[in-house]
Amino acid sequence: MFIPDRIWVKINGEYAPIDRAAQPEPWLSYVYSNRSIVTQFDDGHTKWPQVGTLPTSSASMPSVVAAMLSYSGLDTGQDVCEVGTGTGYNAALTASLVGNLGHVSTIEVDPELAEAARERLDNLAYDNVRTVLGDGAHGDPDAAPFDRIIVTAGVQLGRVPYAWIEQTRRGGKILAPVRTDLTSGPLVLWTVDEDGRAVGKAMPMGVGFMELRAQRTPTTTDTDLAAWLDNPGDESTTDLDAKDMLSNPHSRWALAVAMPSCRYDLDHDDDGENVWWLRDPMSGSWARIASGAVHQSGPRRLWDEAEAAYAWWLGAGEPSVVDWTWTITPTRQSVTLNS
Numbered sequence: 184m185f186i187p188d189r190i191w192v193k194i195n196g197e198y199a200p201i202d203r204a205a206q207p208e209p210w211l212s213y214v215y216s217n218r219s220i221v222t223q224f225d226d227g228h229t230k231w232p233q234v235g236t237l238p239t240s241s242a243s244m245p246s247v248v249a250a251m252l253s254y255s256g257l258d259t260g261q262d263v264c265e266v267g268t269g270t271g272y273n274a275a276l277t278a279s280l281v282g283n284l285g286h287v288s289t290i291e292v293d294p295e296l297a298e299a300a301r302e303r304l305d306n307l308a309y310d311n312v313r314t315v316l317g318d319g320a321h322g323d324p325d326a327a328p329f330d331r332i333i334v335t336a337g338v339q340l341g342r343v344p345y346a347w348i349e350q351t352r353r354g355g356k357i358l359a360p361v362r363t364d365l366t367s368g369p370l371v372l373w374t375v376d377e378d379g380r381a382v383g384k385a386m387p388m389g390v391g392f393m394e395l396r397a398q399r400t401p402t403t404t405d406t407d408l409a410a411w412l413d414n415p416g417d418e419s420t421t422d423l424d425a426k427d428m429l430s431n432p433h434s435r436w437a438l439a440v441a442m443p444s445c446r447y448d449l450d451h452d453d454d455g456e457n458v459w460w461l462r463d464p465m466s467g468s469w470a471r472i473a474s475g476a477v478h479q480s481g482p483r484r485l486w487d488e489a490e491a492a493y494a495w496w497l498g499a500g501e502p503s504v505v506d507w508t509w510t511i512t513p514t515r516q517s518v519t520l521n522s
């Protein structure tokens with residue numbers, strides 16, 4: 184009822200278009216599987232069955248939807264704001280959980296998606312849902328205050344809109360997937376206090392959400408990569424394995440905090456050996472690490488930064504993502520390791 188007839192699903196690492204009319208059984212089995220179903224590419228500029236570059240809307244994995252609803256602690260009669268309507272499915276589940284005494288405002292930035300979701304919700308008589316077309320970063324001031332704000336798009340570390348705290352009742356909660364350029368997730372649950380401060384903890388679940396539209400950061404282009412491959416940069420060696428730092432979500436989170444705007448990629452050389460890339464498109468810095476050989480270039484020495492952050496993380500006793508606290512005040516956002 185909420186999933187469009189034409190979708191894209193990832194099969195063996197590649198997106199494939201699936202049409203309900205042409206492939207009714209595969210469509211049904213994908214829709215009922217624990218996977219995310221892509222419903223839009225490239226803000227709608229790429230039309231089905233073309234496969235685009237950037238998935239920009241999806242119905243999230245059912246296990247993630249269920250966990251987020253459970254972490255939110257929803258109850259009958261609550262007022263809830265959802266940022267990122269998408270298909271409208273999560274708004275419908277939320278509306279059922281808060282019941283007729285509660286109310287859901289769901290905000291979608293994309294006009295076509297918002298209209299389609301509004302139609303679905305209206306047809307199914309979800310009278311306690313208000314579908315708003317707009318930038319969810321502003322919340323829904325006309326329907327505030329809320330007991331809960333549930334964000335189903337990724338928010339960059341340090342860029343949680345303060346409007347969300349202003350529109351949450353004291354003691355209310357905000358749940359949002361936080362991301363950095365180096366890592367997606369964690370899922371953070373904040374409680375808003377009397378002083379207009381929100382203090383958050385990570386939930387024990389890694390998630391990967393598409394970014395809020397206005398918070399997307401540039402990716403590396405093939406031209407960047409070609410230029411970097413031609414440039415040996417400064418050469419050195421290392422005994423550390425980039426895999427140990429970057430494959431573990433807990434050490435990767437420590438690196439993410441220490442290395443703003445840094446991204447990573449895993450590539451393979453002609454012999455199938457891992458080639459790790461660290462890159463900061465903002466400063467044009469990069470590092471390439473393969474079989475203990477390090478090449479770095481640009482104003483930042485990204486591998487040196489990564490080694491220092493990793494040494495700090497090991498020295499701090501290898502803290503997990505749930506050992507950090509996210510604090511938001513009207514003037515400041517911080518993430519600190521619990522002492």
Ligand SMILES: C[S@@+](CC[C@H](N)C(=O)[O-])C[C@H]1O[C@@H](n2cnc3c(N)ncnc32)[C@H](O)[C@@H]1O
Binds near residue numbers: 243
């Ligand atoms: C993962 S999907 C949400 C899934 C949705 N909750 C559902 O049940 O289908 C993320 C959605 O957030 C929307 N989005 C991105 N930036 C937004 C913004 N600034 N305000 C509102 N919606 C936004 C995207 O267009 C996309 O539809």
